[in-house]
Amino acid sequence: MKHLRKAIAATVLLLSAPVGAQAEPSPAYEGQRLYVSYCQLCHGTDGKGDGPLAKSMGLTPADLTTTVRARSDAILTRIITGDGAPTITGRDRHNLISDAMPEWKDIFDADEIASLIAWLRFMSRAKHDLAGDPQAGFELFDKYCTVCHGEDGYGDGVMGKLLALSPMDLTNPNETDRFTNAELAEAILDGSGRYMPAWRGILTGEDVDALVSYIRLLAF
Numbered sequence: 001m002k003h004l005r006k007a008i009a010a011t012v013l014l015l016s017a018p019v020g021a022q023a024e025p026s027p028a029y030e031g032q033r034l035y036v037s038y039c040q041l042c043h044g045t046d047g048k049g050d051g052p053l054a055k056s057m058g059l060t061p062a063d064l065t066t067t068v069r070a071r072s073d074a075i076l077t078r079i080i081t082g083d084g085a086p087t088i089t090g091r092d093r094h095n096l097i098s099d100a101m102p103e104w105k106d107i108f109d110a111d112e113i114a115s116l117i118a119w120l121r122f123m124s125r126a127k128h129d130l131a132g133d134p135q136a137g138f139e140l141f142d143k144y145c146t147v148c149h150g151e152d153g154y155g156d157g158v159m160g161k162l163l164a165l166s167p168m169d170l171t172n173p174n175e176t177d178r179f180t181n182a183e184l185a186e187a188i189l190d191g192s193g194r195y196m197p198a199w200r201g202i203l204t205g206e207d208v209d210a211l212v213s214y215i216r217l218l219a220f
């Protein structure tokens, strides 16, 4: 679905004027924003189940960083929305969860649920931590990087096309996972190859950590 949405976004981009177009955040980026506002209270910053509300309500939420790995998107959707859970029987019984997990079906639409799931997958599968604030990173990326790297991070920005550059596809984990956070930060600060500019002096270390975190989320 992510790819379909990206394909549609790419078509729209070709039809409309690309200049001034906004960066297109990934599902995991959106999911993290929702998670921070709605889920972190119980599930904790890292999904370990140690949020402040869980403590005061005497709840012990599951450690999402381990449990969601074994769960399909369909089951996670049911768990989050609360929809269809009563019909799960027999060997699926372990997917029934307690009343303590709120039912979010009237709060989020299908895209938002998919985004939340992308973020849960990031928390359980990502090879590298988020070193900085992805929301700050998103704004910086939109401002400085989309011109070459493209709104989605595919590497198809206007300047990239004009100069026939081919920046790496930042949405592809096979490309970005090879680099540690420190290596990505270094590439941004000191530049890379002939056409990836060095941003030292323009961006602070904190800015660059934020950018690296945003790039990590582009892969989910």
Ligand code: HEC
Pocket (backbone or CB within 6 Å): 035, 038, 039, 040, 041, 042, 043, 053, 054, 059, 060, 061, 062, 064, 067, 068, 071, 076, 079, 080, 096, 097, 098, 099, 100, 101, 102, 104, 116
């Ligand atoms: C009021 C506290 C609370 C809030 C807020 C909350 N949860 Fe939960 N959640 C729980 C509890 C408690 C459980 C464990 C229930 C159980 O094991 O039967 C749980 C379980 C889950 C599970 C299943 C874990 C597993 O694999 O067994 C998922 C997924 C989940 N929550 C996602 C979310 C998401 C996404 C949000 C935000 C939209 C959210 N939760 C908000 C309390 C909460």
Ligand code: HEC
Pocket (backbone or CB within 6 Å): 140, 141, 144, 145, 146, 147, 148, 149, 159, 160, 165, 166, 167, 168, 184, 187, 188, 192, 193, 194, 195, 196, 197, 199, 211, 215
């Ligand atoms: C002038 C065009 C241009 C701009 C602007 C630009 N990049 Fe790049 N970027 C490139 C090119 C071209 C490459 C591929 C370099 C290579 O082949 O080594 C690249 C590579 C990268 C890489 C991978 C590192 C590597 O060794 O290949 C990262 C990470 C990156 N850019 C992040 C950013 C960020 C973050 C910004 C905004 C602050 C940015 N880029 C702005 C052109 C650009």
